[in-house]
Amino acid sequence: MDNLQEIKAYATTLSLVHTKNELEQLIHEAESKEISYTEFLCKVLGSEIKHRQDKAKERRIKEAGFPYPKYLKDFDLNFCQSITRKQLNQLSELNWIDGIYNLILSGPPGVGKTHLAIALGYQACENGYRVSYTTMQSLMQVLRTCEIDRRSKAKMNRIYKSNLLVVDEVGYLPITSTEGNLFFQLISELQEQTSIIITTNKGFEEWAEFLDDAALATAILDRLSYRCDRIQMSGKSYRLENRKSFLNKGDLADEI
Ligand code: ADP
Ligand code: MG
16 A cells, blocks of 8 residues: 555544545645645644534534525615614624523514524524524424424424524414414523524514413513513515516516
């Protein structure tokens, strides 16, 4: 076995996958730049670590289950007047996840609740936190079936292990009293262990109505609100203000 093959065999034994795959390139670069032994070793180990970190980040983002990517850098504060630059910076620093604070984003459709929730979730994944995204509707389905369905069980296990749970679209559809109770149990179990972002189109006073149970609504909101910031996002719908059409100007669609 020549040296190169021997190194590759060692790398395999040590699970240094990136080093094994990139060995020729790493050596070639080192030779052409005439770097020292110290620099070379530093580069090999450094690139293996970087590769592992990138992979882990990708895995966290995939496992979070976001419906599509959204980024904080694309969130236009000129359009959304309900949040200051300072607040957005504080949110993006993510200390509130370490402190296990919750965040409730409420407001009418199109004001950026989901965008902000996903973007914060993304940022959290990038920074090493485990995140789970779900809509309320899909969470209810998972809670109802987790005793009998392996996929639901796996999703719940993932939620329990998360640092941050995003529950999108709370209050859009009415839920049954069994579902309401399961939601309450989940919120209670996650208390002091997982941060939760809720997006909702309902004011607190309307939760009793969509849960069809005033006492349950109070109990859930009591737990959610204990360590929590609430951002009331008002204003116009970004979708309506930035409506895109595919017909040429002058066509009927522009007059809608
Ligand atoms: P909501 O969840 O409040 O109904 P979304 O977050 O889904 O609204 O926003 C609707 C669309 O408008 C999305 O494509 C989102 O990226 C965009 N959007 C909303 N608010 C903003 C904003 N302040 N800056 C940039 N894009 C925005
Ligand atoms: Mg939404």
